[in-house]
Amino acid sequence: MQGTEANAGSRRGRRNDPDRRDRIIDACLDVIAESGVAAASHRKVAEHAGVPLGSMTYYFDGIDDLLRQAFARFTATISERFEQRMASAHDPASALDAVVAIVRDDVFGSSRELVLTHELYTLAARERGYRRLTAEWMARSRAALERYFDPETARLLDALVEGLTLHRALDDEQSDSFDIAGAVARVIDHGDQNR
Amino acid sequence: MQGTEANAGSRRGRRNDPDRRDRIIDACLDVIAESGVAAASHRKVAEHAGVPLGSMTYYFDGIDDLLRQAFARFTATISERFEQRMASAHDPASALDAVVAIVRDDVFGSSRELVLTHELYTLAARERGYRRLTAEWMARSRAALERYFDPETARLLDALVEGLTLHRALDDEQSDSFDIAGAVARVIDHGDQNR
DNA sequence: GTGATATGCGTACACATGTACACACTCGTG
DNA sequence: CACGAGTGTGTACATGTGTACGCATATCAC
Structure with missing residues (x-):
């Protein structure tokens, strides 16, 4: 239902550069703190983190995943x-x-x-x-x-x-x-x- | 800045049928309770209340006004x-x-x-x-x-x-x-x- | 140098949103 | 009956959204 491919999670690239992942999560929390969860869109977070939009779906499996990880941190x-x-x-x-x-x-x-x-x-x-x-x-x-x-x-x-x-x-x-x-x-x- | 016309608030119709207004507010609270403020869109509230979309901007000065009145109630x-x-x-x-x-x-x-x-x-x-x-x-x-x-x-x-x-x-x-x-x-x- | 392979990104697309505005419709007055 | 003001609504438009996917680029074995 929600994973588009069964093996997507573990196979689609090794998801390198954890620094960038961290920066995105931090930026996400910043945006949420400033404007709320509702305003935490891929584009706004990407801009805040200084990464291209494409990175969002590359490093995270959708926006729910991002939010969850942000709050977990x-x-x-x-x-x-x-x-x-x-x-x-x-x-x-x-x-x-x-x-x-x-x-x-x-x-x-x-x-x-x-x-x-x-x-x-x-x-x-x-x-x-x-x-x-x-x-x-x-x-x-x-x-x-x-x-x-x-x-x-x-x-x-x-x-x-x-x-x-x-x-x-x-x-x-x-x-x-x-x-x-x-x-x-x-x-x-x-x-x-x-x- | 946010009122499109200076005299809009008091002149643009008498806003009759307070029952309908109330129904919209109730529906709004229902939608918020069920799906959150973020999901409380004009369309969803209108559908829930059984009123046409146009009524939303007719009875309320935008969605912020609706939310504010809903929470006030x-x-x-x-x-x-x-x-x-x-x-x-x-x-x-x-x-x-x-x-x-x-x-x-x-x-x-x-x-x-x-x-x-x-x-x-x-x-x-x-x-x-x-x-x-x-x-x-x-x-x-x-x-x-x-x-x-x-x-x-x-x-x-x-x-x-x-x-x-x-x-x-x-x-x-x-x-x-x-x-x-x-x-x-x-x-x-x-x-x-x-x- | 040469190819292959994984990493990362620009872009396009389908869809949902808020709001304005032209248009029907009602109803009371003359 | 005619008509006009005021009430209410269908619709269109600009804008923002999540996500998929084709393409560039880097890295590395040989």
């Missing part, structure tokens, strides 16, 4: 960074600090990641394929949190972070003065933070 | 329902029950509202015009919560609900067994619930 990058930051913590208290710092950076940092995240969420809310990506992402961040908190607290923390980020993103003013650390502490204080 | 509907449910509560405890019930319904109910919400969030994350909509929406739900909880708790609750909904939407399994009531209570118990 995005979630991988974010997850890695999250795990790195969490790994530098050595007890629940410093883990909390790390969480707060991450929220801060996601919130005050460039809106690029925020927009990309929402674009992915939207795709995931409708298509199961992308939901695999978001589910894995969430699982990884929960796992990182569970090194310092019990599972229920970890889940709650994760949800809270998500919600706070959302609120900040969708409300222009208002949230500036919000005390992130206090909110997080309030969720934690109550529970029994173990291990 | 969506947020208004949701907000009203939320306020109604919250109004039926008479003390913090029953208000909590109402919140839990709403989360349940949003989570287990049809995915339509969930998908629409994400589509709107995505738009809002990138365009200020839609952010006005989401900001107002959030303000209304916070105000409803503040009838029973102090502002900080209300904000936290709101964020938590948002986060939980998100998690449930983006993770196929896993969240089934999650204890919503417990999570909400945990946020509340700690704080001083006043008024």
Whole structure:
């Protein structure tokens, strides 16, 4: 149905020059962040990446493939960074600090990641394929949190972070003065933070 | 720049038959829920609503106008329902029950509202015009919560609900067994619930 | 040098889109 | 009955889209 030839995937050229592939994926994420998934056309991405249009279908099996790979890279990058930051913590208290710092950076940092995240969420809310990506992402961040908190607290923390980020993103003013650390502490204080 | 004629808005016909307008908006939301904002074209919405293509530009000033009005109706509907449910509560405890019930319904109910919400969030994350909509929406739900909880708790609750909904939407399994009531209570118990 | 083979790209094509605009049609007024 | 203003629609057009495919170019064995 969707592969035009049965053996196309593995035979049609070795797909050299991974640098170029990477550049295309990066450009794709840039375009999505700037103008949305809907605007991420072969032509626009190609122009942004400085590659000819023909390269698009050469390096990727259609635009769906490109989008999927772009978001896969995005979630991988974010997850890695999250795990790195969490790994530098050595007890629940410093883990909390790390969480707060991450929220801060996601919130005050460039809106690029925020927009990309929402674009992915939207795709995931409708298509199961992308939901695999978001589910894995969430699982990884929960796992990182569970090194310092019990599972229920970890889940709650994760949800809270998500919600706070959302609120900040969708409300222009208002949230500036919000005390992130206090909110997080309030969720934690109550529970029994173990291990 | 974007109005073709200066007086177009108020003069070009009285735009009768509001029923038809409404039907188009409903159809638009249906299409968005089913296939996303990107797929909500004049033609598809027209077909879905059972109106000719020409009606699209007749009743709305282009597709942006249609989308904006569709989402405006969506947020208004949701907000009203939320306020109604919250109004039926008479003390913090029953208000909590109402919140839990709403989360349940949003989570287990049809995915339509969930998908629409994400589509709107995505738009809002990138365009200020839609952010006005989401900001107002959030303000209304916070105000409803503040009838029973102090502002900080209300904000936290709101964020938590948002986060939980998100998690449930983006993770196929896993969240089934999650204890919503417990999570909400945990946020509340700690704080001083006043008024 | 000479051919062969894999790599990469320019281009064309069928199709979908938003929107404008000329045309029917209705209906109330004289 | 005549007619004219206003309501609503069919259609055409310019533009942008994904993708296939024929052709150029580089690389390498001999």
